[in-house]
Amino acid sequence: MLIGNITKSDFMKECVFCKIIKGEIPCEKIFENEKYLAFLDINPMYKGHTLLIPKKHTDYIFDIKDNELTDYFLMAKKISFLLKKVLKTEKVGLVVEGFFVRHAHIHLIPINIGDSLDPHLQKPIKKEELEEIGKQIRKNIKKIRISII
Numbered sequence: 001m002l003i004g005n006i007t008k009s010d011f012m013k014e015c016v017f018c019k020i021i022k023g024e025i026p027c028e029k030i031f032e033n034e035k036y037l038a039f040l041d042i043n044p045m046y047k048g049h050t051l052l053i054p055k056k057h058t059d060y061i062f063d064i065k066d067n068e069l070t071d072y073f074l075m076a077k078k079i080s081f082l083l084k085k086v087l088k089t090e091k092v093g094l095v096v097e098g099f100f101v102r103h104a105h106i107h108l109i110p111i112n113i114g115d116s117l118d119p120h121l122q123k124p125i126k127k128e129e130l131e132e133i134g135k136q137i138r139k140n141i142k143k144i145r146i147s148i149i
Contacts, residue, residue, distance in 0.1 A: 017053050017103035028134035031079060031141065035071070038079050040130050041107070043122040047133055048087045050108040052076050061096050061104040076106050083110055086140045087133075093117045 019025045020039065027039035030050060041049040054072060058064050064072060080092035089110035095117055096106055109117060 015057060015103050016101055017051075017105065018057055021053070021055050028130045030082075030134050030137045036075050038075075038108075040125075040134050041122070042130065043124055044109075045116065045119070045121040046089075046110050047125075047129075048083050048089070048110040048137070049122075050079060050083060052079055052106045052108060054104055058104045059098070059102045061098060061106075064104060072104075072106070076108060080108050082137060082141060083108060086137050095119075 016025060020027045021037055027037075028042075029037065029039045031038040034055070036052060036054055038050050038052045041051050052072075052075060054064065054068070061069070076094060080094070083089065083092050087110045090112045091110075093109040093111045093116060094106060095109065098104060111117065
């Protein structure tokens with residue numbers, strides 16, 4: 001299948017999220033299992049801004065099979081609960097768009113005010129700060145007793 005001038009196979013080879021899954025590009029991982037990977041966004045809107053991606057490459061989120069989509073959103077709910085508790089935020093916003101990186105992904109964004117989800121608020125974060133946030137979230141997975149593991 002062609003996408004522009006490249007095949008779907010070629011596109012998947014270039015997908016930044018597929019490269020992250022394969023370990024070719026580093027990330028600040030906060031959770032991983034056989035189906036999903038959750039990691040901190042390097043250009044967060046707010047501290048703890050997390051991307052949850054399926055390991056199986058799918059361009060458009062609504063092309064995911066119904067039962068897998070249900071599982072995916074339940075995982076997003078669990079990760080959101082973790083973020084809310086660890087980061088002491090009022091809520092965790094959820095954004096799905098899929099144009100910048102053409103691999104299905106959910107943005108989970110800690111928020112405290114109603115109009116917080118403006119993508120223009122994203123800015124780079126220092127590696128050390130990203131690592132510290134990731135460490136705090138991972139440290140609390142078992143303590144908070146959510147069943148994501």
